[in-house]
Amino acid sequence: MAARRTLGLTLFLLLALGVGCGKKSNAPANVSGTVTTDGTTVTGGSLMFHSDSGVYTASIQSDGTYTAVDLPTGNMVVTVDTEALNPKRKQPTYVGQGGQGDMAAKYGAGGKGGQTKGDFSGKSPQMNYIPEGVQPVEAGGYVKISRIYSDKATSPLKLTVTPGDQKFNLELTDKK
Numbered sequence: 001m002a003a004r005r006t007l008g009l010t011l012f013l014l015l016a017l018g019v020g021c022g023k024k025s026n027a028p029a030n031v032s033g034t035v036t037t038d039g040t041t042v043t044g045g046s047l048m049f050h051s052d053s054g055v056y057t058a059s060i061q062s063d064g065t066y067t068a069v070d071l072p073t074g075n076m077v078v079t080v081d082t083e084a085l086n087p088k089r090k091q092p093t094y095v096g097q098g099g100q101g102d103m104a105a106k107y108g109a110g111g112k113g114g115q116t117k118g119d120f121s122g123k124s125p126q127m128n129y130i131p132e133g134v135q136p137v138e139a140g141g142y143v144k145i146s147r148i149y150s151d152k153a154t155s156p157l158k159l160t161v162t163p164g165d166q167k168f169n170l171e172l173t174d175k176k
Contacts, residue, residue, distance in 0.1 A: 030165045032067040035060050035080065037145050037172040044140030045082035047170075049159075050152050051075070062140030071161050078157035078170065080149040085142040145172050 031049070035042040041064035049056040051072050058068035060082075083089055148154040149172055159168055 028070040029073055029161045029163055030067070030069045031058075031071055031159070031161060031168055032065065032165070033167050033169040034064045035066060035170045035172070036064060037143060038174050040143065042080070042082060042140075042143045042145065042172070044085045044142065045080060045145075046084070048079045048081070048152075049161075050077045050079065051161075060140065064140075073161050073163055076159045076161055077152050077155055078159060079152055079155050080145060080157070080170070080172065082143055082145050083150070085140070086144075087142060146174055 035045075035047070042060055043062050043064060045060045047058045047060060047066055047068065049058070049068055049071055051074055053072050053074075056068060056071050058066045060066050060080075149157065157170055157172075
């Protein structure tokens, strides 16, 4: 009787392991490559990898290269944004109820409430801390690309990502 029970338990465990091994792998993948538009290097911006499990980002370096790590496997649509680097991009204007967009004009340089502590010069503190093992992103200049690449619904950039390291060079064209 004990031998029969042990045999049954062994068969159950083997069956459970076999079913578990039949699942589709979702091991992490690393993707790298270059981004060009009509043969010109795209020298800055960001890439978004849209998958069924979420959106993953990578920065485009000044030499046109990118690296995305720990991506899930499967089909993805890639979108590209360079407009954040556009020096002619119109910045949003935030207007308060009084019709003025500048809070300092309404309440004074120190803000409402007579605050006297702290630096209210309007300058942000310098942030120089980079965690160990992380390479700083070298910012590049603005390169205009077609708008079709910035929208998931219109981007023709589609990848099938598999486990491990792989290279995908993204070659954009100036489609209108």
